[in-house]
Amino acid sequence: KVCFCDTNGELGTKTLSELQSKYGEGNAMFQTCDVSLQQPMENLFKKVKETFGCLDIVCNNAGIGGEVYPLWEKTIDVNLKGTTRGTLLALEHMRTDKGGKGGVIINISSAAGLNVNPLSPVYSATKAGIIALTRSLAMNSEVKSAGVRLNVVCPAFVDTDLIKEINDDNCLDVQKASKFIEMIGVVSKEVVVDCFMELVRDVNQNGAVVKCSKMDGTQYTSIEVKPVT
Ligand SMILES: NC(=O)C1=CN([C@@H]2O[C@H](COP(=O)(O)OP(=O)(O)OC[C@H]3O[C@@H](n4cnc5c(N)ncnc54)[C@H](O)[C@@H]3O)[C@@H](O)[C@H]2O)C=CC1
Ligand SMILES: CC/C=C\C[C@H](O)[C@H](O)/C=C/C=C/C=C\C=C\C(=O)C/C=C\CCC(=O)O
Numbered sequence: 001k002v003c004f005c006d007t008n009g010e011l012g013t014k015t016l017s018e019l020q021s022k023y024g025e026g027n028a029m030f031q032t033c034d035v036s037l038q039q040p041m042e043n044l045f046k047k048v049k050e051t052f053g054c055l056d057i058v059c060n061n062a063g064i065g066g067e068v069y070p071l072w073e074k075t076i077d078v079n080l081k082g083t084t085r086g087t088l089l090a091l092e093h094m095r096t097d098k099g100g101k102g103g104v105i106i107n108i109s110s111a112a113g114l115n116v117n118p119l120s121p122v123y124s125a126t127k128a129g130i131i132a133l134t135r136s137l138a139m140n141s142e143v144k145s146a147g148v149r150l151n152v153v154c155p156a157f158v159d160t161d162l163i164k165e166i167n168d169d170n171c172l173d174v175q176k177a178s179k180f181i182e183m184i185g186v187v188s189k190e191v192v193v194d195c196f197m198e199l200v201r202d203v204n205q206n207g208a209v210v211k212c213s214k215m216d217g218t219q220y221t222s223i224e225v226k227p228v229t
Helices: 009-023 038-052 071-094 121-139 141-145 174-184 189-201
Strands: 002-006 028-032 057-060 103-108 148-155 209-213 217-220
Touching: 002 009, 002 038, 009 028, 028 038, 038 071, 057 071, 071 103, 071 121, 071 148, 103 121, 103 189, 121 141, 121 148, 121 209, 141 148, 148 189, 189 209, 189 217
Parallel strands: 002 028, 057 103, 103 148, 148 209
Antiparallel strands: 209 217
């Protein structure tokens, strides 16, 4: 069973029909919802719990690019605040100490958050924030005891609309970006899905940061962690 949300109602409804005809009407739900808004997101999580009984897997995936005002602020609202909101709501519904059944949260960051990207600094900062948020919660002893794992996927370039829409609003130098993307290469959506599924299925993965790139393949990063006592 799956529920997904998007601000694009038309695309969401089309995808919902496809999922329902493949997996059955009662097994897929779509809600138009903006991840940057608290109340609609709270309502959505409640609705999923009422409809499906519990939440086992949550993916915070919504993301945009924007480097000039007011788009840079929206980029922080959607990418960093939206992912934080979705993560905290997911935790609330999944934690065994709050009546949940445990589960796994997968957040979608970017290689731009692992590395730096001088052509999209605001985007890059939001994606670095997502990595820090996810790893920090994954290492929190109370979250661990409550049966929730958190992992993060950092794709380099993926064949989606996001990289087809590079312009002066979301990039500081479109020509340089195009050359950079050509150099790194672009992976298919399936590569990211495989990585996502591995992090869902492997119960030993908690706090994992995985980069998927055409140039380097799929790599688990190793960042030294000094345990907080
Ligand atoms: N395409 C790429 O090269 C890469 C993408 N990513 C990340 O992957 C994730 C998915 O992006 P793509 O599928 O590539 O882009 P996309 O542009 O095809 O899809 C993003 C989706 O998010 C939705 N969305 C935007 N703002 C929203 C909001 N406020 N609330 C709810 N939904 C909203 C859009 O309507 C769209 O359907 C994003 O977080 C992106 O930053 C990360 C690295 C590389
Ligand atoms: C170069 C892109 C510039 C602008 C793009 C816009 O901001 C756009 O809206 C979205 C960008 C999405 C970027 C996705 C991935 C970015 C990856 C990197 O910047 C770094 C990739 C590889 C670095 C080499 C490595 O670490 O392996």
